[in-house]
Amino acid sequence: MTGSRLAAASGGLGAVALGCLLLVYLIPVYVPAPPFDLGGAPGPQAFPRIIAWGFIILGAMDAIAVLVAGERVYWKKPEAIGRLLLVAAILLASLLAIPYLGMLPVGVVMMIAITTLASGQRLLTSVITAVVFALAVYVIFDLVAGIPVPSGSLWE
Numbered sequence: 001m002t003g004s005r006l007a008a009a010s011g012g013l014g015a016v017a018l019g020c021l022l023l024v025y026l027i028p029v030y031v032p033a034p035p036f037d038l039g040g041a042p043g044p045q046a047f048p049r050i051i052a053w054g055f056i057i058l059g060a061m062d063a064i065a066v067l068v069a070g071e072r073v074y075w076k077k078p079e080a081i082g083r084l085l086l087v088a089a090i091l092l093a094s095l096l097a098i099p100y101l102g103m104l105p106v107g108v109v110m111m112i113a114i115t116t117l118a119s120g121q122r123l124l125t126s127v128i129t130a131v132v133f134a135l136a137v138y139v140i141f142d143l144v145a146g147i148p149v150p151s152g153s154l155w156e
Helices: 010-030 046-068 077-101 103-118 123-144
Strands: none
Touching (some): 103 123
């Protein structure tokens, strides 16, 4: 079955919509800002805002890549819905696990699960990408910026 480019780009467009929803409504309403000055340190809204901007930027890149691609788009409705539900389940499980296991271990497992199960990438490539990304996040935030990455209650 041949699908439209807009339907094929719906994953990226959905990520952009989620990022916008996070920035405009969910973060300001559900992540409290402290009533006092933090002295230049980032507040509790910093990480969610970074993640929201990541959704927007990466989703837009994915949608644009699909929309300007020259090849025909082939997709099957059940497979597309199944992958969407799988990614939603992985994201929900990750969000529930971060307070207990920490951001980096959960992020690595989440990236491996999404890239191998939902997008069909090879396992070795997924593992290498996830580990390099986690190390980069740790170096940038914890070592360079001095912002501790959430470690989870299991490790405290």
